[in-house]
Amino acid sequence: MHIEPGVVDGAKIVLSYATAVASFGLAAKMVRDTVRSDGALAVAGRSLVTTALVFSFFELLPHHPVGVSEVHLILGSTLYLMFGAGPAAIGLAMGLLIQGLFFAPFDLPQYGMNVTTLLVPLFAMGFIARRIIPARTAYVDVTYRQALTLSTSYQGGIVAWVAFWALYGHGFTAANLASIASFGAAYMTVILVEPLVDLGVLAGAKSLAGLTRNPLFLRRLHQAA
16 A cells, blocks of 8 residues: 555645654554563564565565555554554554665655554554454454454555545545545455455464464464453
């Protein structure tokens, strides 16, 4: 998911700086909460892993421009369940930044919009996860319905933010609405695929518990809260 250059430009892009600052505030809260539960060293190690993974997702997994943005398999819910909200937030922000600095400098002016679009839905998804996954449930035991709910909330948040930026930049023209609709329709494939990836990764973590019961993975992955 990358907002295309020109979707928001001129003085309007200043709003993205403000939303990025707010997003970093949410990320700091997620990091703080994870540090309190699992420790700073664990969060630092997981953040390195998530940054490498996010960068790989953007560069190696299939991605196609559709309408006002690109469709990516970002796997936000997978990162959340495996590594926790804080490391997932750092990985999304840093992976996006590294890609922009070294491989797609034309995306840097849109960084504020893109990082907002990734982080705010992650925060919302964490809020939902705390309410639909009972405290007695380890993440390796989440159901398909729970995984689908998390994926839908995260990817739906991304689509909503992309639509906001497009409408903010170009208004309610027929062409703009059609571009937004085509992007949203394309993202339905991600919403359908991501829960299956979540369950596959979690099943692998459960069968390889000897390797995944360590500080590089979220404690909640195997141990109920």
